[in-house]
Amino acid sequence: MQQLLPKDFLATANIQQAIVVEFENKKTNFMIKKYGNDQYFNLKNLNHIKRIRKSEENPSNVQFFMRLKDDFNEEIEQNIPEEIKPYLLKEVEVAVNMPRTKEQFLQFNKYWPITYKVQQYEIVQFNDFEQQEINQIMRQCIDQAKQTYEKNNKFNACAIFDPNKKKILQFAVDETCRKQNSIKHCIMNIMKLFGENYIVTAQQKAITEKVKVKQDEDMNDSSKEMVQNTSQQEKEKKDEDRLEEEEEEEEKKKDKINVKRKSEESIEESLSSYYYCTGLDVFIVQEPCIMCSMALIHSRVRRVYYSLKNPKQEQFGGLNDDLMINHMDSLNHSFLVFQNVESEYANTTLKSNQQQDQLQK
Template sequence: MQFQQLMPVGYVKQPPLKTFVIAKIKKENTEKQIKLYKQKYHQYFYQHDYLKLVKQGKEKDHVLMLFCFPEDLEKMKVDFEVEEYIEIELPSIAPIHKDQKSLYNDYWNILHPNYEYPHKQNKDAALRMQQILDTKVTRNKCILYDEDNTIVIEAEDETHINNARHCVMVAMEKLAEHNKNENQQKHFHDLQYYAKEMTLVIYFEPCIMCAMALVHSRIKEVYYYQKRVVDGGLNDQLQLNNLKQLNHKYLVFYQH
């Protein structure tokens, strides 16, 4: 059984562009100009550090150096020996994977992204999913296992008891109780990230509520078999596992 990875928004899109100013510098002056630039403005492009500072120009006796934004050119150029300043459109955000990096390289030399997609799949995920397929009745079911591939919790949907008791919520409740029992000497708040480095395999795509609960639990990755028609939280549209404004992200793989 093979899963597809839920890719981040913008996985293969062309980058959004922003106007930068580059400096055309004679090769014999390169070392001096770079040293001066780093002394004076080493933090200037801290939000764009995926762009390399210097690249070879079309003319062999010149290099091109990332210099500034247009509005800062007049005040920044005073101390530099530059033959020409050129405005150019460059990617305004960093690439997130190798394929995107190759697109960005058409604009400028780009540093290697921090993340690579797709990620390797957990080797036991297919086995755990088959266990669910073999035993699932009418309710949703999930299996939670740790980095040693040991099953920690199994849970089923309990919405017949309470509408909010989806199987993810039941699993998180069981896991919290399990951790408290295993670590009586620790205060419960020490275990607030109680699913860290764990993998969840579940039949139905987690809903919005459950997807957010998995963020708070610091889950490592989620595998699901069937997408929800409505209210799914881990699909191409919502991707609650990968929101920039949240302080945790996790990987998602799906079958259908």
């Protein structure tokens, strides 16, 4: 298994020369107020770079970041503000690529001070138990994919897993009949099923609440009746056998009501405990296409695990190294991706199915 990280997460520092102006520390506030947002001191897309640092040569001075050397032409130099001209201009090295990890931040920050925003992406290390759990879930998906392939569908299946409850909530398989224009991909199918089984509407909640109230009333009536019967029988003391039978019957009724109540509470809990797929993991045999990858974005999953790359990766795969929809800054959600989970078992199973197909033909 391999975590699929954006290329810039593994990048080294892209070092470029920059022009800074050095002046006395007492001028710092004045310079920041006057030129902190001035177009002349243009940071372009370098928002992670800090404006000021202390001078390494002279502790009583500070250095103010002006712009990259490549942007510092003769015209810019001639238009230097009057307050800046008396001061010394220097060249320094700066890392222009934004740090995505703490390790990168520590490396890049050695050149010129930068800021670091903790990313949603982190490099995950699994222990042996977690690795085994992931492999077992993927193997179940692969076995489901084998069965649906034998029914003339694509070799694909998926599962939604709750990492907190350690429970598979939903399975779904491909139902496209191997047609390119079908939208019955397993991801689309599982989102439909999950919505029907775990997402509740306001109207459904109201109905469930009414059922609970009715059950409570039945429970109270049954309890009152049991007390009245018991009191009467104790006073009369005529038919102890009948009293025992009635008590047993009432207990059975009470148990039935409790079972129904617990069942209803269980249903309500399952319906109301999930906001889309927030915090849930999706396991899928083959890499989701672009359409399914967008569905995963909208469903707000936590992680996606897949075994095999999309057969037409360049055209359709949405979570591979080339496209990585889950990492697009323009989208309002992102999630972690892990590839090659039980890929050997998946490849062996797929090849076996394909060989059987050829023999039948």
